[in-house]
Every structure is written in C-alpha cells, then in structure tokens.
Amino acid sequence: MTLLDWRTGHWAEAAAPCRFCWQPTHLRDDYRRPAHKVCAEQHPQKTAEPPQRGRSR
Numbered sequence: 708m709t710l711l712d713w714r715t716g717h718w719a720e721a722a723a724p725c726r727f728c729w730q731p732t733h734l735r736d737d738y739r740r741p742a743h744k745v746c747a748e749q750h751p752q753k754t755a756e757p758p759q760r761g762r763s764r
C-alpha cells in the first residue's frame with residue numbers, strides 16, 4: 708500500500724465529503740479534492756489522476 712505524506716498542504720478549513728467514502732474530511736489530495744488519507748492510500752491510481760476539468764468534446 709502506498710503511504711502518502713500529507714503533513715503539509717493537505718488541510719482545509721472546511722470539511723467536505725471524501726471523494727472515496729463520502730464521509731466529511733478536512734483533508735485534501737494533491738489536487739485539492741476532499742479525501743481521507745487512508746482512503747487515498749487505498750486508491751493510489753484515482754488519487755494520482757488529475758481532476759476532470761469539464762468536457763471539451
């Protein structure tokens with residue numbers, strides 16, 4: 708399992724639903740999307756992919 712280092716820059720003032728389990732979290736992933744660290748560690752591929760920026764097609 709991938710262990711992430713979210714000690715800096717991964718904390719938000721407001722809680723938001725985790726993108727994996729939908730429980731409230733103050734943590735953000737590398738792209739500032741709400742996610743628990745443990746949830747992100749269980750889905751390293753999903754965490755690594757950049758956020759969808761709308762549809763260009």
Ligand SMILES: [Zn+2]
Nearest residue numbers: 725728743746
């Ligand atoms: Zn979660």
